[in-house]
Amino acid sequence: MNRLNPLNSLSRCKIVGLALLLVNVGVGAATRAPAAAPALPRYQVDLSQTTVSGLSSGAFMASQFAVAYSGIVRGVGIIAGGPFYCSGAPGVAPFIPYLVNALSECMNPSAAGVEPPDAMVLWQRAGEFAKAGLIDDVDNLKRQQVYLFSGSNDATVTAPVVDQVFSFYQLAGAPAASLMLVDNVASGHGMVTDNPADGPCTATQPPFFNNCGLKQAQQVLQHLYGPLKAPAPKLSGKIIRFNQRAFTEPLAAMSESAYAYVPAACTSSSCRVHVAFHGCRQGVAAIGDHFYARAGYNEVADSNNIIVLYPQLEPSFLYPYNPKGCWDFWGYTSVDPLTPTFYTRNGPQMLAVHKMLQRLAQTRQIVAAHTKH
Numbered sequence: 001m002n003r004l005n006p007l008n009s010l011s012r013c014k015i016v017g018l019a020l021l022l023v024n025v026g027v028g029a030a031t032r033a034p035a036a037a038p039a040l041p042r043y044q045v046d047l048s049q050t051t052v053s054g055l056s057s058g059a060f061m062a063s064q065f066a067v068a069y070s071g072i073v074r075g076v077g078i079i080a081g082g083p084f085y086c087s088g089a090p091g092v093a094p095f096i097p098y099l100v101n102a103l104s105e106c107m108n109p110s111a112a113g114v115e116p117p118d119a120m121v122l123w124q125r126a127g128e129f130a131k132a133g134l135i136d137d138v139d140n141l142k143r144q145q146v147y148l149f150s151g152s153n154d155a156t157v158t159a160p161v162v163d164q165v166f167s168f169y170q171l172a173g174a175p176a177a178s179l180m181l182v183d184n185v186a187s188g189h190g191m192v193t194d195n196p197a198d199g200p201c202t203a204t205q206p207p208f209f210n211n212c213g214l215k216q217a218q219q220v221l222q223h224l225y226g227p228l229k230a231p232a233p234k235l236s237g238k239i240i241r242f243n244q245r246a247f248t249e250p251l252a253a254m255s256e257s258a259y260a261y262v263p264a265a266c267t268s269s270s271c272r273v274h275v276a277f278h279g280c281r282q283g284v285a286a287i288g289d290h291f292y293a294r295a296g297y298n299e300v301a302d303s304n305n306i307i308v309l310y311p312q313l314e315p316s317f318l319y320p321y322n323p324k325g326c327w328d329f330w331g332y333t334s335v336d337p338l339t340p341t342f343y344t345r346n347g348p349q350m351l352a353v354h355k356m357l358q359r360l361a362q363t364r365q366i367v368a369a370h371t372k373h
Contacts, residue, residue: 037257040242042362045307049272050357051224053077053147054327055191055208056157058277060086060106061327063165064343065275067126068350070140072357075224077147079216080154080189080279082106082161083168085125085343086117087330096337102330108158116160119167134344142173147180147223149216151187153202159183180223185212191279192216193296207287208279209295217296221274221306231299236264239293244312247355251333252348253320255283255312258356261298262307271305273360275353278310280326285314307360311353 050072054062059081066076067084087102104112129135146169150162166181185192188204192212199205201212215231222228244258263271278291292310301308316322320332331340333348341347345354 037241037243039246040260040356040359041240041262042364043262043266043271043307043360044362044364045266045271045273045357045360047072047273047357047361049074049225050275051075051077051145051221051272052275052277053079053220053224054081054277054279055079055282056081056189056279057326057329058279058282059157060329061277061349062275064329064347065277065350065353066144067138067141068135068343068345068347069354070138070144071136073140073144075145075147077149077220077224078162078165079149079191079220080151080157080162081165082157083117083119083122083165085122085129086161086164088343089118089121089125096331098330098337098340099332106157106161106329108155109160110158111155117164119164119171122164123168123171129344134346136345138172141169142175143178144169144174145178145180145224145226146174147220148182149185149192150181150183151185151189151192151210152183153186154189154204156189156204182219185214187212191295195294195296206281207290208282209290215296218300221297221300221304224274225272225304225306228300229303231296232302235261235298235302237262237266237298237302239289239298244352244356247359248352249348251320251335252352253313253316253322253328253333254349254352255285255314257284258312259284259292259310260307260360261292261301261310263302263305265305266307268364269305271307273307273309273357274301275309275311275357277327278312280324283313283315283325286325309353309356309360311349311356 052062059078064084066073086106087098105114109116126138130138150159187210188202190208190210192214194213198209198211201210241257248254282291297308313325315325328342331337334340
C-alpha cells in the first residue's frame, strides 16, 4: 500500500507527543457505582436482531463488535469512528504499533503525516482472522445495515478515516442501499442531538453532545432497523442498573455497574437489543446519566420494542491504564500489547458485552420491579 514518508522525524514527534498525552492526562478521580447493583434480568430477546452503535472510541468498538460477532449483528452505527482492526496495520517500529496507529491514521492522519487506514488491507486481515476462527464469518457482513457519520468540523476523527469504513463494507459486498454516510452536518467531535441544552453544533468539548437540530439516535436506529414508529412522547419503561462485573474479567477495565433501557412491553413480549457504546470521557464517572438517559435512543426504543444496552467503562489510572475511559481499539486490555486480542471474539471487552447479550436472550424470568438509577 502506498504511504506518505513512513513517519518522518516531525511526524514521530507528534505521535509520541500524542501517546504521552494519552498516558499523562486524566479526567479526575473515578467514581464507582453503588456496590449493590442487581443482576441483569433475562428478557428472552431475539439476538438475531441485534444492532450496535457508538461515538468515537465507542464507534471503533461498535465497528469491531459488528465484525467479530457478525453472526448476530444486523446493523452498525459508527459516529466519528473507523474501520475494523484500524490500529492493527501496518506496524510502526520502534513504537508499540497499535497505539501509534490508533493515535495517528485512525484519528487525524493528515495532522500526523500519515495516510488513512487502508480498507483493502483491513478487509484482507478480517478474512484471515475469520479463517483462523478468531471472528465470525465475514460473509455475514454483506447483510448488515451501516450508518456512518462524520462531522464537517470534526478534527479529532476526520472524514478520511470514516470513509474507510464505507470502503470496507463495499469490499464485503454490502449493497449500496445498506450504506448511509452523513457528512454534511457542521458538527465537531460529538454525538448530534436537537437538544438546546447540549453544546454548540461545531464544538468539540465535554460531554461531547452537539445541538445541530438533528435527532441522530433516531436516525441511526431508523437506518439499522428500517421503518420505525415515532419516538415515544413519554417513556413506558425503566432504566435499570445492573452488575456488569458479573460478565467481565479484571483486564476488561469495565465499571462495576452498567445500564439498560427496557420498554414496558419487553417484560412480557419478545424484543430486540441495541448496544450503545459511549465515547471517551462519556461514562457515568465523567458525565453521569447524560449518555444512557439523554442521548435519544430510549425514546425511539420505547415505541419499537428495543432494549438499549449501555455497557460502561470508567477511567483507570493503574493497569490496565485507561485514564480517559476509552473503549479498547489498540490493545490496552491485553497482557502483551504487541499481540493483542481486542479485535477478536475473545477480546476482554468484546466477550463481556456478548455475555450480556446472551444473558438478555435467556428465558424470561418474572421481574417484580425495575431498579431505577
